[in-house]
Amino acid sequence: GAGVSQSPSNKVTEKGKDVELRCDPISGHTALYWYRQSLGQGLEFLIYFQGNSAPDKSGLPSDRFSAERTGGSVSTLTIQRTQQEDSAVYLCASSDLLASVQFFGPGTRLTVL
């Protein structure tokens, strides 16, 4: 079946604008993760959704970042009033509750000018 998909693949925006990044997880996967990866760096955990439970937002760097997951499937990561330091690749991953192996999407490369 289809893997994790993300859109857009690239996003260039001006400082101060809001952006929305979308993630379509693998069908049936109950867990969904968002990570941020700056150039040449590791994966920074942002937020985690598990089924209908309250999301773990402990990794969100500021209140400009928010995410939601509708109907237990598609997720949207929103960054308000973007700053240049928000420039990075934003990766989404999903996993089956039992397996816990994470399947990553191709990422969205965000550039804030």
Next chain:
Amino acid sequence: GQQVMQIPQYQHVQEGEDFTTYCNSSTTLSNIQWYKQRPGGHPVFLIQLVKSGEVKKQKRLTFQFGEAKKNSSLHITATQTTDVGTYFCAEPNTGNQFYFGTGTSLTVIP
């Protein structure tokens, strides 16, 4: 946020040489995962280790989980250019969540 320590951060090897990356945690782990990220790509799952002292092999790759379940290693025998990329370990936090290591970037010189 929490990050797992990996060493080395970078490794350059001649093609045919061996390569090892180490992952260390301050806590006893229930399990540990390894992922590979090719340049310009996204992380791809390689393996999960669960048992104390466990050793698993995938062709030229050997994965070990320490006896105390606090460290793990990935060893590649006779590296090839296709091995180029960054290797991450990931350790569980709460529930189904994992924290990724800082990664080891491998360059293979032909």
